[in-house]
Amino acid sequence: MANMKLLQLLESDCTLTPEQLASMAGMTVEEVKAAVKEFEAEKLILGYQAVVDWDRTQRENVTALIEVKVTPQRGEGFDRIAERIYQYDEVESVYLMSGAFDLTVIISGRTLKEVAQFVGDKLAPLEDVTGTATHFILHKYKENHLIFEKREEQEKEWIFT
Structure with missing residues (x-):
């Protein structure tokens, strides 16, 4: 069950540190590191990627x-x-x-x-x-559960002649 929680945490934010993941998943740092290494070896984790707008x-x-x-x-x-x-x-x-x-x-x-x-x-x-x-x-x-924020409209400059 902790492994599922760990996978969900990694999927939502792969930049979390092992210490943060351990705290959030109810595991030790060593358990997190071992589990991540095993996930990568078993191809459960295929890669890490940023979502860019x-x-x-x-x-x-x-x-x-x-x-x-x-x-x-x-x-x-x-x-x-x-x-x-x-x-x-x-x-x-x-x-x-x-x-x-x-x-x-x-x-x-x-x-x-x-x-x-x-x-x-x-x-x-x-x-x-x-x-x-x-x-x-x-x-x-929205992509991968992430909402793309609206671009702020640039202030328009009016020129009257």
């Missing part, structure tokens, strides 16, 4: 959600085509879905054209892909 920076970035219909392969189902897709650097996430399409692919690029070229040149031509639908993310409100 790129809209608040000067970096140009476009994110798209792509619905992909594929033909599953005998004996391998969707795994082989999903693995082929997630090998591309542009791909951030791939999910197997229920419903009208099979895979959801999340990608990022610098421009709409760059994302469109990825879909047209790399994704759609794959042998087992039978269709795609691309949706561009216009604004992020």
Whole structure:
């Protein structure tokens, strides 16, 4: 039970120190360090990452959600085509879905054209892909349980002549 609490704490804020985690999870610092090491070895923890609000920076970035219909392969189902897709650097996430399409692919690029070229040149031509639908993310409100704060409007300067 303490291990579940520790995993939840790490997921919500991986910058917490072992001392803080121990206090919050009801464990000793040594238990926390051993558990984290074990989580990493067992691939329960796959990595640590900051969630960045790129809209608040000067970096140009476009994110798209792509619905992909594929033909599953005998004996391998969707795994082989999903693995082929997630090998591309542009791909951030791939999910197997229920419903009208099979895979959801999340990608990022610098421009709409760059994302469109990825879909047209790399994704759609794959042998087992039978269709795609691309949706561009216009604004992020919440991601990974974190709410993106509104940008403060810059004060407008009026000039009358």
